Amino acid sequence: MITVLTYKKLLLSIYILLCLIIICKISSANKLRKRDLTSCLVDVQGKKVYPNDPEYNSDLIDENTRVMFTPSVIIYANIVADVQFSVYCASTLNMSISVRSGGHSYEKYGTIGAIVVDITNLNQITINSTAKTAVVGAGSRLGSIFYALSQAGFLAPFGTCPSVGIGGHALGGGYGLFGRKYGPASDNILSMDLVDPTGRLITVTADKYTDLFFALRGAGANNYGIVTSFTFQIYPTPPKVTSISLKYNLTKIQTLFDTTQQLGPTLPDDVSFSIVIDIGSVEFQGVYLGSQSSATQVMSQFVSLSQPTSNQFTEESLFDSVVRWGFQQSNGTIYPYHSPSNFKAKSFYVKPPGLSAQGVQSLVTFMTGLPTTCPTYAVFDLYAGGAATRIAANATAFVHRDVFHSIELFTTLTGDNTTNAQCITQLNSFGETFQSNYTDYSCYQNYIDRDLTDWQNRYYGSNLPALIAAKKIYDPNNVFGYVQGIPLA
Ligand SMILES: Cc1cc2nc3c(=O)[nH]c(=O)nc-3n(C[C@H](O)[C@H](O)[C@H](O)COP(=O)(O)OP(=O)(O)OC[C@H]3O[C@@H](n4cnc5c(N)ncnc54)[C@H](O)[C@@H]3O)c2cc1C
Ligand SMILES: *[C@@H]1O[C@H](CO)[C@@H](O)[C@H](O)[C@H]1NC(C)=O
Ligand SMILES: *[C@@H]1O[C@H](CO)[C@@H](O)[C@H](O)[C@H]1NC(C)=O
Ligand SMILES: *[C@@H]1O[C@H](CO)[C@@H](O)[C@H](O)[C@H]1NC(C)=O
Ligand SMILES: *[C@@H]1O[C@H](CO)[C@@H](O)[C@H](O)[C@H]1NC(C)=O
Ligand SMILES: *[C@@H]1O[C@H](CO)[C@@H](O)[C@H](O)[C@H]1NC(C)=O
Numbered sequence: 001m002i003t004v005l006t007y008k009k010l011l012l013s014i015y016i017l018l019c020l021i022i023i024c025k026i027s028s029a030n031k032l033r034k035r036d037l038t039s040c041l042v043d044v045q046g047k048k049v050y051p052n053d054p055e056y057n058s059d060l061i062d063e064n065t066r067v068m069f070t071p072s073v074i075i076y077a078n079i080v081a082d083v084q085f086s087v088y089c090a091s092t093l094n095m096s097i098s099v100r101s102g103g104h105s106y107e108k109y110g111t112i113g114a115i116v117v118d119i120t121n122l123n124q125i126t127i128n129s130t131a132k133t134a135v136v137g138a139g140s141r142l143g144s145i146f147y148a149l150s151q152a153g154f155l156a157p158f159g160t161c162p163s164v165g166i167g168g169h170a171l172g173g174g175y176g177l178f179g180r181k182y183g184p185a186s187d188n189i190l191s192m193d194l195v196d197p198t199g200r201l202i203t204v205t206a207d208k209y210t211d212l213f214f215a216l217r218g219a220g221a222n223n224y225g226i227v228t229s230f231t232f233q234i235y236p237t238p239p240k241v242t243s244i245s246l247k248y249n250l251t252k253i254q255t256l257f258d259t260t261q262q263l264g265p266t267l268p269d270d271v272s273f274s275i276v277i278d279i280g281s282v283e284f285q286g287v288y289l290g291s292q293s294s295a296t297q298v299m300s301q302f303v304s305l306s307q308p309t310s311n312q313f314t315e316e317s318l319f320d321s322v323v324r325w326g327f328q329q330s331n332g333t334i335y336p337y338h339s340p341s342n343f344k345a346k347s348f349y350v351k352p353p354g355l356s357a358q359g360v361q362s363l364v365t366f367m368t369g370l371p372t373t374c375p376t377y378a379v380f381d382l383y384a385g386g387a388a389t390r391i392a393a394n395a396t397a398f399v400h401r402d403v404f405h406s407i408e409l410f411t412t413l414t415g416d417n418t419t420n421a422q423c424i425t426q427l428n429s430f431g432e433t434f435q436s437n438y439t440d441y442s443c444y445q446n447y448i449d450r451d452l453t454d455w456q457n458r459y460y461g462s463n464l465p466a467l468i469a470a471k472k473i474y475d476p477n478n479v480f481g482y483v484q485g486i487p488l489a
C-alpha cells in the first residue's frame with residue numbers, strides 16, 4: 001500500500017517537475033526571443049513600440065476597429081534601411097512580419113505580423129515633369145499624392161478616399177478617379193523598390209525580375225517583400241475638370257442601370273464614375289477630364305435617358321474634384337487622417353452586359369432590410385469601355401479585365417456586438433447567394449474579406465499558378481506568409 005502510494009507520489013512529482021521544466025523552457029524561450037528581437041532591432045533608427053509601451057494600443061488603431069491583432073513590436077521605419085533590418089530580423093528569428101502603409105486593409109492585415117513595419121514616414125514624392133514620372137514613397141496617402149501631382153500639373157488614377165495608403169492600394173490594383181482613362185493604379189507602375197525576404201533592396205522593373213514585376217502589380221500585398229517606393233507614370237492635367245453629380249429617386253434605380261448598360265461602355269474614357277446606392281438615394285458621382293460645356297454635351301443622352309431628379313456639372317480644378325469625391329476638407333485631403341470605424345465589406349464583379357434587373361432588385365431589397373444599426377451602401381465602379389479592360393488578364397497579377405462593374409457593399413456596424421455579429425452573418429450569407437445567382441465568381445483583392453471561400457481563385461483567377469511560382473522563387477520560406485497570402489503550393 002505504502003509503496004504503491006509513494007510510487008504514485010513519485011510519478012506525480014516527476015510529472016509536475018517535467019511540466020515545470022517545460023513551462024520554464026517555453027517562457028525562457030519567449031524571454032530569449034524578446035531579448036533577441038530588441039537586440040536584433042538595435043540598428044533600426046525609427047521608433048519601436050512594444051506591447052508595454054503607453055502608445056501601443058493607440059498605435060494599433062487605424063481605419064478598421066472590427067479586427068485587432070497584438071504584434072510583438074511596431075516599427076516606424078524612418079529610412080529604407082529600417083525596413084531592411086526589420087525584415088532581416090523577422091527572417092532570422094522566424095517571426096511573422098507585416099507591413100502597414102495606409103492602414104486601410106478591410107481585415108487589418110497590415111498589423112497581422114508579430115513584427116509590424118509601419119512605413120508612414122517613407123512618404124517622399126518626387127516628380128519629373130520631363131519624364132512624366134513620379135517616385136512615390138510607399139507610405140504616402142492618396143490625398144497627399146493627388147495634391148503633390150496636381151500642384152505640378154499632373155494626375156494619376158487612384159481611389160477616392162484620401163487617407164488610403166498607396167502601398168496596399170497600388171499593389172492590389174487601386175481603382176477610382178480617372179480609372180476609365182488610365183485603369184487601375186497598378187497598371188501605371190513603372191518600377192518598384194522592394195526589400196526582399198532576406199532584407200536585400202532590389203529594383204523591380206519590366207526588364208529586371210519580370211515575374212516579380214508581374215506578381216506585385218495586383219498581388220503585391222505582403223506576399224513577396226516590402227515595396228518602399230513606386231515609380232508611376234503620370235499624366236498632364238487639363239486646366240479644368242468637371243465634377244458630375246446626378247441624383248435619382250431610389251424607385252428609378254432601374255432606369256439608371258438600364259441607361260448605364262446601354263451608354264456606359266460608349267462614354268469617352270474622360271468620364272469616370274461610380275454609382276452609389278445609399279439608404280434611400282442613388283447618385284452618379286463622376287469626373288470628366290475637360291470643360292463643363294463639353295461634359296454636358298458628352299453626358300446629354302445619358303441624362304435625358306436616365307432622368308435624374310437633379311443634375312450638377314461643376315467646373316473646377318482637378319484637386320477640387322479630388323477633395324469633392326473624397327468627402328473631406330481640402331486640408332484633410334492634403335494631410336489625411338484616419339476615421340476609425342467598425343465595418344465589414346463584400347466585393348463582387350459583374351461581367352458585361354452588367355447586373356440583371358433581378359440582381360439590382362435583390363441588392364436593394366437586402367440593403368433596405370438590414371437593421372438601421374448596420375447602414376450599408378453599395379458602390380458600382382464602371383470598368384466597361386475603359387482602360388482597365390484593354391489590358392490582357394495575364395499581363396499583370398490584376399486579373400479583373402473583362403468587367404462591367406466592380407461592386408462594393410460596405411456595412412458600418414454601429415450596434416451592440418450581437419446585432420453587429422448578426423449583420424455580418426447576414427452580409428456573408430447574402431454575399432454567397434447574390435454571387436451565385438447574379439455576379440461573376442471573382443472578387444477584388446483590395447476589398448479583402450476573410451470570410452470569402454476559395455479567395456485565391458476569386459482574387460487571382462487564372463493568374464494564380466504564376467503567382468505561386470513567383471512565391472516559390474522570391475519567398476520560398478514564406479517570410480511574408482499570412483492567412484490570405486499567396487500560398488507556396
Ligand atoms: C474608406 C476606404 C475607402 C477605400 N476606397 C477605395 C477606392 O476608392 N478604390 C480602391 O481601389 N480601393 C479602395 N479602398 C481599399 C484600399 O485600396 C485597400 O484597403 C488597400 O489595401 C489599402 O492600402 P493601405 O496601404 O491603406 O492599407 P494597409 O492596411 O496598410 O495595407 C493593406 C495590405 O497591403 C499590404 N501592404 C501595404 N503596404 C505595402 C507595401 N509597401 N509593400 C507590400 N505590402 C504592403 C499590407 O501588409 C496589407 O496586407 C478603400 C478602403 C477604405 C478603408
Ligand atoms: C518557423 O516557425 C514556424 C511556425 O511559426 C514553424 O512551423 C517552423 O518550423 C519554424 N522554422 C524554424 C526553422 O524554426
Ligand atoms: C527627368 O527625366 C529626364 C528624361 O527622362 C531625364 O533626362 C532627367 O535626368 C530627369 N531629371 C531628374 C532630376 O532626374
Ligand atoms: C421617390 O418617389 C416616390 C414614388 O414616386 C415618392 O413617393 C417619393 O417621395 C420620392 N422621393 C423623393 C426623395 O423624391
Ligand atoms: C491641416 O492639417 C494639419 C495636419 O493634420 C494640421 O496640423 C493643421 O493645423 C491643419 N490646418 C488647418 C488650417 O486646419
Ligand atoms: C496571355 O494570354 C494570351 C491569350 O489571351 C496568350 O496568347 C499569351 O501567350 C499569354 N501570355 C502569357 C505570358 O502567358
Ligand SMILES: *[C@@H]1O[C@H](CO)[C@@H](O)[C@H](O)[C@H]1NC(C)=O
Nearest residue numbers: 065066067068416417418420
Ligand atoms: C464587444 O466586442 C468587443 C471587441 O471584440 C469587446 O472588447 C467587448 O468587450 C464586447 N462587448 C460586449 C458587451 O460583449
Ligand SMILES: *[C@@H]1O[C@H](CO)[C@@H](O)[C@H](O)[C@H]1NC(C)=O
Nearest residue numbers: 358362432433434436437438
Ligand atoms: C439564389 O440562389 C440560391 C442558391 O444559391 C437559391 O436558393 C435562390 O432561390 C436564388 N434566388 C433567386 C432570387 O434566384
